[in-house]
Amino acid sequence: MDVFEAIKTRRAIKKFDSSYKMSTDDVQKLMNHVILAPTSYNQQNWRFVYVTN
Numbered sequence: 001m002d003v004f005e006a007i008k009t010r011r012a013i014k015k016f017d018s019s020y021k022m023s024t025d026d027v028q029k030l031m032n033h034v035i036l037a038p039t040s041y042n043q044q045n046w047r048f049v050y051v052t053n
Contacts, residue, residue, distance in 0.1 A: 003030060 003026065022030070027050065039045065
């Protein structure tokens, strides 16, 4: 299952593979989807932190 399918099906993830690295393209796709998430009162005051280590 890829990350976008996981987001669409909204399943909890119990284990994480710490050696897995997302490609830059996948990170960009993920951020495009995250921006579409609803916000309280449609304020859209997002703060994203992309941590790689």
